[in-house]
Amino acid sequence: MEIYGFCAPGFEALYDAFAGNFRECGDTGAAFAVRQHGELICSLWAGSADRGAERPFTEDTLANVFSSSKGILAVLAMQQVAAGKLDLDRPVADYWPEFATGKASVTPRQLLCHRSGLVAFRERVKDNLIYDWQAACREVARSAPWWAPGSEQGYAPFLYGWSLGGLIERVAEKPLLELYREMLAKPLNLDGGFGANGHRSQRIADVSPLKQPLPELRENAIGRAIKEDRKGPVAMAFSNPVSLMMGTNSAEWRGALIPAANGHFSARDLAAVYGELAIEKSEILPRHWVDEASREQSHGRDKVLQAEVSFGCGFIRSSSAADLRFGGPQGFGHPGAGGSVGFADPEHGLGLGYITTRLGQSLFMDRRAVGLVDVLYGLL
Template sequence: MDIQGYCAPGFEPLYDVFAENFRSRGDAGAAFCAVQHGEVIASLWAGSADREGAQDFEEDTLVNVFSSSKGILALIALQQVAAGKLDLDRPVAEYWPEFADAGKASITGRQLLCHRSGVIAFCERVADELIYDWPAALKQVAATEPWWEPGSQQGYSPFLYGWTLGGLIEKASGESLRDLYRKGVGEPLSLDGGFGAVGHKSSAIADVGPLKKPLPELRENAIGRSIKEDRQGPVATAFTNPVSLMMGTNGDAWRSALIPAANGHFSARDLARVYGDLASESPQLLSVDAISAATVEQSRGQDAILQTEVAFGSGFILSGAAQDLYFGSERGFGHPGAGGSIGFADPSEGLGFGYVTSRMGQSLFMDQRAVSLVESLYGLI
C-alpha cells in the first residue's frame, strides 16, 4: 500500500501502523491526522475513495463520519452559550415553544447535550423521506414524546439528537445551522467539509461500505442483539425509525440533507484541526473556560441505548479507562462515529486526533484501527 502524507521527525513509526491497518485490518481508503500545539505532526492517507478503486483517497477526502458529527454540533451549541444566546439550564421550550408538546416542557438544553432528555426516537412510525426534510423533521421531533421521564436516566439519541439540538440552536440564535457552522467553525479553521457532503471547500467524497472481514471486538456491542430481541423497543426504534436512517448513505439525498447527528462529512484533517484547537492553550473556537465547563462530567452510567457505561460532558464523550474510549488522557474528550471514525482532544498534550475510514467496522466506539494509531502516537510523544 502506497502511504501518502507526512510525519514530523520522531513520529515516522506512524507510517507503518497506518499501513498495517490496510495490510491486516481491512482499510481500503482512510486518513489519519494529529495536531499538537497547533502544528501538524502527522497527516497520512491512502487507498481509494470509491468502490471501484478509480478515485484516489486524498488528504481532503470527505468521509461520512456518522456520530462524530455530534461533537461538531455540540461545539456550535456551546458557541451560542458563549455568545449569550443560549442558556443550557433554561427549558428548550422557552426558545422553541412547540417543543413543549407531549410532556417536554421541562427539558433543558443541557439534558439534550448529555443525552438525558428521553427524546431518543420517534414514537410513531415516520415516512422514510422525513430525514431529508429539515423543517419537517423539526416539526416531527417537537411533537414527539420522551420515552421516559426526562432527566431520569441516560439514553443516547443516535439521530434525534441532531434535530432536537439543531432546532434549539437555530431558535436561540435566529440563524441557520449551516450558516453557524460556516461562520463559527468551518471558515475560521479552513475545514474541508461540514454537515452533508456538498457545498464545502472539498468536493472529494468517499463511498462508505462495510469491512470485508469484521475485526475482533474490543467490547461487546449489544445494540444488534437488543434490536433483534425487541423490534418495537427504544433501541430498535432509535436506529430504524425510519429505516432510511440505516440505508442510502452514499446516495445524493443523504449527502444533500442536513442530518447533523449523523451525516457530517469531514476529512481526518478537519477533525484533528477542530479538536487540536479545543486542546490548545489559545483556542479560536471557544475560550479555555468554556471548554473546561463543557468537559465537566454531566452524566455517567449504563446507557439505555448503547447498552454499556459511558460518560458525557456537555455534548462530548469523556475519556474512559477502556481502550476504545481512551482519548489520550483522563482529560480527553471527543466523539466516535459508527464504522470507526473518531475525533478527540487531549488538553494534557495539546493534541487533536482525527481518523476517518471508508470501511465501516461494527465496534461501538473506536476499533483496532484507531486504537492502534492512538497507542502508537502516545508511545512517541
C-alpha cells in the same frame, strides 16, 4: 499500498501503524491526522475514495463520519452558550415553544448529555422524513420522551441532531449551515461539514462494510436489545425510519442535513477542530466553556448504547476502556459508526482525527483507530 503525507520527526512510527491498517485490518481508503499545540504533526492518507478503486483518496477527501458529527454540533451549541444566547439550564421550550410537547422541562444540557429521554420517534415516520430538515425538526418538537427527562441516560443516535440543531437555529437566528461556515469552517479552514454540499472539498468518498469484520474490543449489545424488543427505544432509535440505516452513499443522504450522523469531514478537519479545543487559547471557544463541555454531566449504563459511558456536553469523555481512551483522563471526543473518531487531549495539547471508507461493527473505536492512538501515545 502507497502511503501519502508526512509525520514530524519522532513520529515516523505512525506511518507504519497506518500502513498496517491496510495490510491487516481491511482499510482500502482512509486518513489520519494529528495536531499538537496548534501545529499539524501528522497527516497521512492512502487508498481509493470509491468502491471501484478509480478515484484516489487525498488529504482533503471527505468521508461520512456518522456520530463523530455530534462533537462538531456540540461546539456550535457551546458557542451560543459562550455568546450568552443559550442558557444550558433554561428549558428548551423557552426558545422553541413547540418543543414543549411532553418535555417542557427538558434543558439544553440534558439534550447535550443524553438525559432528555428523546432518543427516538415513538410513532412510525415516513422514510423520506430524514431528508427534510424542517419536517424532521417539527417531528422532534412534537415527539414525547421515552422516560421522564433527567431520570435516565439514553443516547439519541439521530434525534440529537434535529433537536439540538433546531434549538441552535432558533437562538442564533440563522440557518445551521450558515452558522457552521461562519463559526467553524472559515476560521479553521475546514474542507467538509454537515451533508456533503457547498463545502471546500468536492472529494466525497463512498463507504462500505469491511470485507472481514475485525475482532471486537467489547460486546456490542445493541443488536440483542433490538431483537428483544422491536418496538422499544433501542430498536426505534436506529430503525425509525429504516432509511436511517440505508443509502449513506446516495445523493439524498449527502444532500440532506442530518447533523447527528451525516457529517462529511476529512481527518484533517477533525484534527483541526479538536486541536483548537485542546489548547489554552482557542479561536473557537473560550477555555471556560471547553472545560464545561468536557466536564462529566452524566455517567452510567446507557439505555440505548447498552454500555457504561460518561458524557460531557455533547462529547464522550475518555475512560480506561481501550475503545474510549482519548489520551488521558481529560480527553473528550466522539467516535462514529464504522470506525471514524475525533478527540481532544488538553493534557498534551493534542487533537486527532481518523476517517475510513471501510465500516467496522464496533460500538466505539475499533482496532484501527485504537492501534494508531496507542502508537501515538507511545511516542509522546
